[in-house]
Amino acid sequence: MLLRKVKQRALKAIGEDFRLVDFSFALPYTYVLIEGRRRALGVAMTLPEEVGRYRSSIEEPSLEAFIERADSINVIERTLGMAAINALSQYYLDLSGAPDKDVVELLGENPKVVAVIGNMPPVVSGLRRRGFEVLVFERNPKLWDRDTLSDALEYDLLPEADAVVVSGSAVINGSIDMILERSKKARALILTGPTAQLHPDFLRGSGVTHLASMSVTNVERALLKLKLGSFRGFEGESRKYVLEVEP
Structure with missing residues (x-):
């Protein structure tokens, strides 16, 4: 289980006594704020459709x-x-040389069939404008559109993909292991979105090739926007980056 391996590596990476400053299980993102020599904010997409008992x-x-x-x-x-884990990752990450790119730029011109796990309209429209055949999978029916496929079809269709773009929420909902297993043909498997703030060392050897996520540039303002439930407001206090993951 990838998440278990990530957990174990994260626990081993803790090298100082961090103070837990703030946290909340909230919409649109759950967040954790820690403080060591500086503050670091980690987020994860909240999936209300996955919640059973609130306990x-x-x-x-x-x-x-x-x-x-x-x-x-x-x-x-x-x-x-x-x-x-994302808060810890952001604390230790050195992003000084990380390129400010989005997923569409990262793929280049080579893939013919791109699978997108999690309906991300800006990513999907950008890929289609560049002429890729795009297969879009989504678990939440509220996020479906006319061209969206049920995530139940991932098992059969992912082996056809030359590249796979995966929302970081796939790590939370437990589908990432199957996605990795069925995407052996893919030359690139990119974990993306705010939930993909992971340190690349935690994913080393997993099959993930890149992380395309966001780093908070103004912690206090980003935290305020999160408490106000602002999706776009949080993203406005962050910058995009891309990191490679060692095979």
């Missing part, structure tokens, strides 16, 4: 407690765990 076993919140439950079957604990 968590965490009684004494801490960075370690959240990360320990990142592979829980309870989606609340998994989401808080993912946000905590």
